[in-house]
Amino acid sequence: MIYVISEAEDVTTNYVLEWLLYYKKDFIRRNFQDVSTLNFLELSNDTLDIKIDELRKVEIKKIWHRRARTRFTPLSLRKIPSMYSYLKKEEEILVKSIENILKKDIDYIGSFQKEDENYKIDYLLLAKKVNLKIPDTLVTTSKEKLYLFFDKHASIITKDLRYPIRVNSENFKITSAGTTVITAKMLSEMKNNFAPSLFQERIDKQYEIRIFFFKDKLYPMAILSQNDESTSLDYRNYNNLKPNRNVPVLLPSKIEEKVINFIKSSELNTGSIDLILSTNNEYIFLEVNPQGQFDWVSKNCNYYIEKDIAEYLIN
Amino acid sequence: MIQQEIPFVLIANCIPVKGANQSLICDLQRNNIVHIPNDLYDIIIKFEGETLHEIKSYYKNIYDDTIQEYFEFLYDNEFIIFTKTPNLFPKIALDWHEPSQISNAIIDINESSKYNVEKVIEQLNEINCKYLELRFFKSTNLNELSRLANFLDNLKSSIISIDFNMPFQQGFDELSLFSFISEFPRISSFRIHSSPFDKFIPPKKAQSGYIIYSQQKVKNEKFCGIVDTSLFAINIKTFTESQNHNSCLNRKISIDVEGNIKNCPSMAQSFGNIKDTTLQEVLQQKEFKKYWNITKDEISICKECEFRYICTDCRAYTENPKDNYSKPLKCGYSPYTNEWSDWSTNPLKQKAIEYYDLKGLI
Ligand code: SF4
Numbered sequence: 001m002i003y004v005i006s007e008a009e010d011v012t013t014n015y016v017l018e019w020l021l022y023y024k025k026d027f028i029r030r031n032f033q034d035v036s037t038l039n040f041l042e043l044s045n046d047t048l049d050i051k052i053d054e055l056r057k058v059e060i061k062k063i064w065h066r067r068a069r070t071r072f073t074p075l076s077l078r079k080i081p082s083m084y085s086y087l088k089k090e091e092e093i094l095v096k097s098i099e100n101i102l103k104k105d106i107d108y109i110g111s112f113q114k115e116d117e118n119y120k121i122d123y124l125l126l127a128k129k130v131n132l133k134i135p136d137t138l139v140t141t142s143k144e145k146l147y148l149f150f151d152k153h154a155s156i157i158t159k160d161l162r163y164p165i166r167v168n169s170e171n172f173k174i175t176s177a178g179t180t181v182i183t184a185k186m187l188s189e190m191k192n193n194f195a196p197s198l199f200q201e202r203i204d205k206q207y208e209i210r211i212f213f214f215k216d217k218l219y220p221m222a223i224l225s226q227n228d229e230s231t232s233l234d235y236r237n238y239n240n241l242k243p244n245r246n247v248p249v250l251l252p253s254k255i256e257e258k259v260i261n262f263i264k265s266s267e268l269n270t271g272s273i274d275l276i277l278s279t280n281n282e283y284i285f286l287e288v289n290p291q292g293q294f295d296w297v298s299k300n301c302n303y304y305i306e307k308d309i310a311e312y313l314i315n
Numbered sequence: 316m317i318q319q320e321i322p323f324v325l326i327a328n329c330i331p332v333k334g335a336n337q338s339l340i341c342d343l344q345r346n347n348i349v350h351i352p353n354d355l356y357d358i359i360i361k362f363e364g365e366t367l368h369e370i371k372s373y374y375k376n377i378y379d380d381t382i383q384e385y386f387e388f389l390y391d392n393e394f395i396i397f398t399k400t401p402n403l404f405p406k407i408a409l410d411w412h413e414p415s416q417i418s419n420a421i422i423d424i425n426e427s428s429k430y431n432v433e434k435v436i437e438q439l440n441e442i443n444c445k446y447l448e449l450r451f452f453k454s455t456n457l458n459e460l461s462r463l464a465n466f467l468d469n470l471k472s473s474i475i476s477i478d479f480n481m482p483f484q485q486g487f488d489e490l491s492l493f494s495f496i497s498e499f500p501r502i503s504s505f506r507i508h509s510s511p512f513d514k515f516i517p518p519k520k521a522q523s524g525y526i527i528y529s530q531q532k533v534k535n536e537k538f539c540g541i542v543d544t545s546l547f548a549i550n551i552k553t554f555t556e557s558q559n560h561n562s563c564l565n566r567k568i569s570i571d572v573e574g575n576i577k578n579c580p581s582m583a584q585s586f587g588n589i590k591d592t593t594l595q596e597v598l599q600q601k602e603f604k605k606y607w608n609i610t611k612d613e614i615s616i617c618k619e620c621e622f623r624y625i626c627t628d629c630r631a632y633t634e635n636p637k638d639n640y641s642k643p644l645k646c647g648y649s650p651y652t653n654e655w656s657d658w659s660t661n662p663l664k665q666k667a668i669e670y671y672d673l674k675g676l677i
């Protein structure tokens with residue numbers, strides 16, 4: 001049995017499952033919206049056994065953890081916010097423990113743990129360790145320090161450390177998943193001290209590269225956006241009329257080697273890496289997304305990633 | 316900016332296709348085609364990866380202005396980029412895959428149809444069919460359609476797209492049809508023929524279904540097979556499928572008005588009737604798939620046409636009914652003159668028109 005963990009609205013999962021249907025392979029898909037059954041997780045001094053959704057460990061051949069995570073808490077409890085905010089935390093660490101247990105014996109691709117603990121600073125350090133270039137980065141609460149950083153670079157940006165910005169107050173709402181340029185005006189209006197924030201030099205780019213990877217296979221795509229003001233900062237600010245040119249691209253072998261080293265030492269077995277090729281011809285690591293989307297990479301480059309994944313899961 | 320000293324490469328999903336007299340760039344990302352002269356096609360193919368400066372001097376600087384103009388055009392349309400590392404930009408792979416034995420189906424229904432449509436739909440579901448076209452050659456109503464749509468819903472059918480093709484009727488107004496579409500998101504389109512007016516209504520927000528009203532009468536399956544620019548499909552799926560398979564008949568199965576199982580309803584050859592044969596059984600017959608791999612590159616005239624990878628083929632009505640590789644009868648295009656003319660009045664086509672008994676229809 002192939003066990004797939006995803007979200008109800010994730011069509012990318014459907015595309016992979018269509019291939020499993022075509023090859024007539026059994027699978028079970030559990031969405032974040034569903035209530036999974038934790039039959040038991042039992043451990044003693046000399047035993048460890050686990051059964052989920054009526055499946056014993058030995059019955060599961062492979063797990064593809066595409067998105068989100070399994071949820072065991074009954075719907076009635078999920079509806080009570082005061083209750084669920086606590087139960088959710090308990091459940092999250094349980095899911096991580098289960099993941100660790102299953103990983104020991106089962107080929108487990110994808111990870112809630114990695115997604116949850118996707119800390120930008122840690123991965124920048126890891127990239128540095130495998131000799132990938134990274135942008136100058138500052139995390140600070142001090143305007144004074146930020147001024148120095150601002151003066152040192154032609155342009156700087158800010159983005160989140162881990163969580164996409166989502167602030168819902170009574171009077172205003174702020175959401176952002178991308179990158180914002182810091183202007184002199186913004187700086188002058190800032191307080192002397194602020195919440196810890198991440199800043200980076202803004203790198204002038206030839207193009208961005210998104211590399212989806214699944215096990216040992218890399219699927220790199222170039223995002224050619226520099227010509228276009230609205231997307232030149234971050235391709236997530238999609239320009240709909242003239243979408244960016246997204247094309248298959250190769251990495252120079254030296255860079256590819258470093259990327260592979262990065263993946264190995266990160267212990268990720270799937271995800272998406274964002275690189276930038278600077279105008280100075282340097283490949284610069286930006287970030288990695290353990291549950292990154294691949295469907296648009298697959299379609300733009302005619303890679304058939306969904307087919308590869310399905311074939312991996314059944315072999 | 317146009318660069319003289321930096322090599323150019325084509326954007327991988329903008330693919331030039333050469334015809335007898337002119338070429339196309341098929342922009343498969345933005346779903347758009349642009350005509351280019353054949354000599355620009357030749358320049359692109361011959362010199363991709365080289366600089367403008369090199370190209371100009373290759374032609375001894377006699378055509379500098381034309382070449383400059385060509386490249387400005389390519390650059391303005393974002394068909395090319397300039398890069399010092401052209402080797403890092405590979406061509407896009409042109410392979411085509413589809414996770415189902417049958418991807419698309421046609422079901423025809425007229426006054427005298429007696430077969431069980433639900434049974435067909437059930438079997439289509441078993442073979443993971445994705446796209447279904449239901450063609451009514453008789454009047455129908457929203458009750459009948461909602462019965463079928465409900466049936467699909469209850470099946471949790473593999474069919475993700477339904478096109479309803481049917482004659483105009485009281486009650487087929489925009490409002491009712493759109494509320495139908497919002498109830499059944501699987502519906503891709505309503506194509507209403509024999510309508511008092513022509514009108515195209517694009518999908519409403521967050522839905523995919525659209526409506527086409529057309530004055531054209533569609534009395535039976537013989538109206539199918541028309542080749543027209545409005546029917547070109549400019550996308551990577553069709554483009555790659557056309558390279559490897561027949562762009563109409565590959566992975567298609569049809570039920571004609573009598574319940575006969577065919578590759579296409581307009582074809583004479585039947586592989587059994589749905590009352591006593593299953594679709595699965597038909598798929599086992601090798602004969603059934605005989606047209607599936609006939610590509611445009613093998614069809615006379617089409618193989619020299621710049622539209623060959625975006626144009627839907629037709630094997631049921633061809634200029635020479637005896638020849639499996641003859642050009643579609645209902646195409647009025649000539650790749651040699653680049654003109655479209657009325658196919659039905661073309662004297663060279665009259666014999667075939669008579670053969671298929673299409674006279675009364677055009
Ligand atoms: S082969 Fe021709 S008649 Fe048959 S379905 Fe295709 S276009 Fe229509």
Ligand code: SF4
Nearest residue numbers: 617620623626646648
């Ligand atoms: S000649 Fe062939 S490929 Fe060209 S438009 Fe006509 S049918 Fe299509």
